[in-house]
Amino acid sequence: MDIGVLLIAITVSLSSAIIGVFLVIRKMAMMTDAISHTVLLGIVLAFLIVPNLNSPFLILGAVIMGLITVFLTEVLINNHKISEDAATGIVFPLLFSLAIIIISLNLSHIHLDSDSVFLGQLEFAGIKQLKLFGTNIGPVSFYVSLLVLIINVLFIKIFFKELKIVSFDANFAKVLGFSPIIIHYSLMALVSLTAVTAFETVGSILVVALMVGPAITAMLFTKDLKMTIIWAAIIALINASVGYLMAIIVDVSIASVIATQTLITFLLVLFFHKRGIINKLIQRSKQKEEFNFIVFLKHLANHLNTDDRDEELNIDYIHNHLNWPTKFINRHIKKAQALNYLKISNKLLIITSAGIKYQNDFLNNINKED
Amino acid sequence: MNNLFLDPYFLKIAFGTLILGFVTGSIGLFSTLRKQALVGDALSHAAFPGVILAFIIFGTKDLEILLLGAIVISFLAMGLINLINKYTTIKFDASLALILSSFFSIGNVLMLIMDGGHGLNRFIFGEAATMLQREINLIVIVALVSLLIVILFWRHLKLYIFDQEFYQTLGFNKGLIKFLLTILTVLVVVISIRTIGVVLMSALLIAPAITSRLLSNKLSIVFILSGLFGALSAFMGTTISFLISGMPTGPSIVLILSAVLLLLLLLAPKNGIISKAVNQRRHKKLIHKYHPLVHIYEFNNIRNIDTTILDEFVSLNYLKFEDNEYLLTNRGIAIVNNVLRGENLWT
Numbered sequence: 171m172d173i174g175v176l177l178i179a180i181t182v183s184l185s186s187a188i189i190g191v192f193l194v195i196r197k198m199a200m201m202t203d204a205i206s207h208t209v210l211l212g213i214v215l216a217f218l219i220v221p222n223l224n225s226p227f228l229i230l231g232a233v234i235m236g237l238i239t240v241f242l243t244e245v246l247i248n249n250h251k252i253s254e255d256a257a258t259g260i261v262f263p264l265l266f267s268l269a270i271i272i273i274s275l276n277l278s279h280i281h282l283d284s285d286s287v288f289l290g291q292l293e294f295a296g297i298k299q300l301k302l303f304g305t306n307i308g309p310v311s312f313y314v315s316l317l318v319l320i321i322n323v324l325f326i327k328i329f330f331k332e333l334k335i336v337s338f339d340a341n342f343a344k345v346l347g348f349s350p351i352i353i354h355y356s357l358m359a360l361v362s363l364t365a366v367t368a369f370e371t372v373g374s375i376l377v378v379a380l381m382v383g384p385a386i387t388a389m390l391f392t393k394d395l396k397m398t399i400i401w402a403a404i405i406a407l408i409n410a411s412v413g414y415l416m417a418i419i420v421d422v423s424i425a426s427v428i429a430t431q432t433l434i435t436f437l438l439v440l441f442f443h444k445r446g447i448i449n450k451l452i453q454r455s456k457q458k459e460e461f462n463f464i465v466f467l468k469h470l471a472n473h474l475n476t477d478d479r480d481e482e483l484n485i486d487y488i489h490n491h492l493n494w495p496t497k498f499i500n501r502h503i504k505k506a507q508a509l510n511y512l513k514i515s516n517k518l519l520i521i522t523s524a525g526i527k528y529q530n531d532f533l534n535n536i537n538k539e540d
Numbered sequence: 541m542n543n544l545f546l547d548p549y550f551l552k553i554a555f556g557t558l559i560l561g562f563v564t565g566s567i568g569l570f571s572t573l574r575k576q577a578l579v580g581d582a583l584s585h586a587a588f589p590g591v592i593l594a595f596i597i598f599g600t601k602d603l604e605i606l607l608l609g610a611i612v613i614s615f616l617a618m619g620l621i622n623l624i625n626k627y628t629t630i631k632f633d634a635s636l637a638l639i640l641s642s643f644f645s646i647g648n649v650l651m652l653i654m655d656g657g658h659g660l661n662r663f664i665f666g667e668a669a670t671m672l673q674r675e676i677n678l679i680v681i682v683a684l685v686s687l688l689i690v691i692l693f694w695r696h697l698k699l700y701i702f703d704q705e706f707y708q709t710l711g712f713n714k715g716l717i718k719f720l721l722t723i724l725t726v727l728v729v730v731i732s733i734r735t736i737g738v739v740l741m742s743a744l745l746i747a748p749a750i751t752s753r754l755l756s757n758k759l760s761i762v763f764i765l766s767g768l769f770g771a772l773s774a775f776m777g778t779t780i781s782f783l784i785s786g787m788p789t790g791p792s793i794v795l796i797l798s799a800v801l802l803l804l805l806l807l808a809p810k811n812g813i814i815s816k817a818v819n820q821r822r823h824k825k826l827i828h829k830y831h832p833l834v835h836i837y838e839f840n841n842i843r844n845i846d847t848t849i850l851d852e853f854v855s856l857n858y859l860k861f862e863d864n865e866y867l868l869t870n871r872g873i874a875i876v877n878n879v880l881r882g883e884n885l886w887t
Contacts, residue, residue, distance in 0.1 A: 199634040203637055203641070252750055253575045255575065256749075259581060260743060263742060271788070274788055275786055275787065375739075378640065383642065389629075390630070420649075429641055433639075433642030447623070
C-alpha cells in the first residue's frame with residue numbers, strides 16, 4: 171500500500187467533486203467530458219512549443235484549450251441554432267482528433283500513449299518524489315493536486331454567492347451588476363485546471379465520473395446547495411478510499427475502480443435511500459392498496475340504501491360491479507371484517523357505521539390537503 | 541495514389557466504411573433532432589465493457605459475439621439512464637455523463653483483469669485497416685436492416701421526432717417507437733466502434749446531421765444528405781489513413797467530417813454564415829431605401845421627408861399624389877409589407 175497514491179486519489183476526487191456540483195446544476199455535465207478530452211490538445215500544442223513533459227506551460231496550454239472548447243461550443247449554439255449537446259458533440263471530437271493525429275504523427279516517441287490518456291496511471295503518480303532540503307516529502311502529483319484543491323475550495327468559498335446566483339438565475343445576476351460570463355469562464359478555467367491535473371493521474375474519461383458522480387449522488391437526498399457540496403465531498407472521499415482498497419485487493423487500475431465505485435455508490439443510494447426507488451415503489455403499492463380499500467368501502471356505502479343493493483352488494487356478484495378479480499376483493503373483505511368495517515348478512519356486504527366514518531374521514535382529509 | 545484505388549484490399553475496406561458512414565450518419569440524424577445528440581457518445585462508451593465481457597464469457601474475438609455483448613450492455617446502460625430519469629430529478633445529461641464514464645471504467649477494469657485485453661483496446665480508437673470480409677458483410681446486413689426499419693416506420697419516426705404529444709394523442713405507443721430508435725442507435729454505434737472507435741463515435745452521429753440541416757428543412761432530404769455526408773467523410777478519412785502511415789482512422793474521419801461541416805457553415809446557400817451576412821446587408825440597405833414608405837405607412841404623414849424622394853417613389857408608382865397628399869399605392873403597401881417581414885427582398 172502506498173499512502174502517497176491514496177492521498178493523490180483523495181485530493182483529485184475532492185477537487186473534482188466540489189467543482190462538479192456547479193457543472194451539474196448548470197446542466198453542463200457533458201461539458202466535463204468535452205473539456206477532459208480537449209485538454210489533451212492543449213498539452214500537445216504546449217509540448218510542441220516547450221518540449222518538456224514537466225513544464226507548467228503544459229497545464230497553462232490545457233486550461234486555455236479548455237476555455238477555447240467552451241467558447242467554440244457557445245459560438246455554435248448562439249449563432250447557428252445548433253442545440254447544446256450537438257455542439258459539444260462536434261467540437262470535442264474535432265479538437266481531440268487533432269491531438270491524437272499530432273501525437274501519432276509527430277510525437278509517437280514520447281509518453282503520451284492512448285492508454286495513459288484515457289485511463290491514467292495513478293499507480294505511477296507516486297514515483298516522482300518532491301525533494302525539499304534533500305529529503306523526500308511525498309509525490310509531486312500530490313502537491314499539485316492539493317494546490318488545485320485549495321484553489322477550488324477558495325474559489326467556491328469566496329464566490330459562493332455569485333456562483334449560486336449565476337447558476338440558478340443568470341439574468342438576475344446580470345441585473346445585480348456582476349457579469350455571468352466572467353463567473354462562467356472562471357468556473358470553466360477551474361474545470362480545465364482540475365481536468366488536466368486529474369488527467370495525469372486518472373485519465374480523461376474517468377475524470378467525468380469523479381466530477382459528476384458525487385454531485386448527483388448527493389443530489390438524490392439533499393436539495394440545499396451548501397449541503398450538496400459537503401455531501402459530494404464526503405461521497406468522493408468514500409469512493410476514493412473504498413476504490414483504492416478494492417483496487418489493491420484485485421490488483422487492477424486504481425482510477426478505473428474508483429470510477430466504478432462512483433457508479434456503485436450512486437446506484438446504492440438510488441435504490442436503497444429513504445426516498446430511493448425501492449422505498450418509492452413500496453410506498454406506491456401501499457398507497458394503491460389503501461386507495462382500493464377506500465374505493466371498496468365507498469362502493470358499499472353508496473349502495474347501502476339503493477334499490478339495487480341486493481345485486482350490488484352481493485358477495486358473489488360484487489367483483490362484476492367493481493371489475494376487480496375475486497381474490498383481490500376477498501382480501502379487502504377480510505381486511506374490512508378484521509377492522510370491523512363491514513358485516514356479512516344474507517350474502518350481502520353491509521358496511522358498519524365505523525366503516526362509513528373511516529372512509530368519510532379519509533376523503534375529507536384528502537379534500538383538506540388540497 | 542492510383543495504385544491504392546486499384547488495390548482490392550483497400551477497395552473492400554473503403555466499401556465497408558462507406559456503407560458504415562452512410563448508415564451511421566443517417567441514423568444519427570434522429571437522435572440529433574431529438575436533442576439527444578450525446579446519447580450515441582454514452583452508448584458507445586457503455587458498449588465497451590460489453591465487448592470485453594463477451595470476450596471473457598465466450599473466449600472468442602469473433603466480431604458478431606463481441607458486438608452482441610456490446611448490444612446487451614448498451615441496452616442495460618440505456619435502461620439505467622431511463623430509470624434515473626423516471627425516479628429522480630437528476631438531469632438527463634448528468635446521468636448520461638456518469639453512465640458513460642463509469643461503464644467505460646468497468647470495461648477497463650475487466651480488460652485489465654484478463655491481462656491487457658489482447659488487442660481489444662483497438663475498440664477505443666478504431667482501426668479500419670484490419671477489417672475482415674466477415675465484418676464488412678455484417679456492416680452491410682446491419683445497414684440494410686436499419687434502413688429497412690426506417691423506411692417501414694418512416695411516418696411514425698417523423699411524427700414522433702417533431703411532436704411527441706401529438707403522436708401520443710393519435711393513439712400510438714410512445715414507448716415502442718422510443719425503443720425502436722434506441723435499437724437503431726445501438727446497432728449503428730456497435731458496428732461503428734470497431735472502425736471509428738468509442739471516443740469519436742459522437743462526431744459521426746452528429747456532424748452529418750448538423751451539416752445536412754444547413755441545406756434543407758425536409759426530413760427525407762436531410763436524412764439522405766446526412767447519409768451521404770457520413771459516407772463521404774468515412775470514405776475520405778479511411779483513404780487518408782491508408783495514405784499516411786501512422787494516421788489513425790477515427791481521428792482522420794472526424795477531421796473530414798468537421799471540415800465539411802465548417803465549409804457548409806460558411807457557404808450553405810440559405811443558412812450559411814456568408815449568405816446570412818449578405819442577406820442582412822441587403823435587408824439593411826432596403827430598409828434604408830424604403831424607410832420613407834414605411835414611415836408613411838405607419839404614421840400617415842410626411843414630416844421631415846425630402847420631397848424629391850417622395851416624387852421618385854411617385855414616379856416608381858409606389859405612391860400617388862392626390863388632393864395635396866401622398867398616399868401609398870397597392871404596390872407600395874406590398875413593398876412595405878415585404879420590408880417589415882424581411883421577405884422577398886431581392887424582387
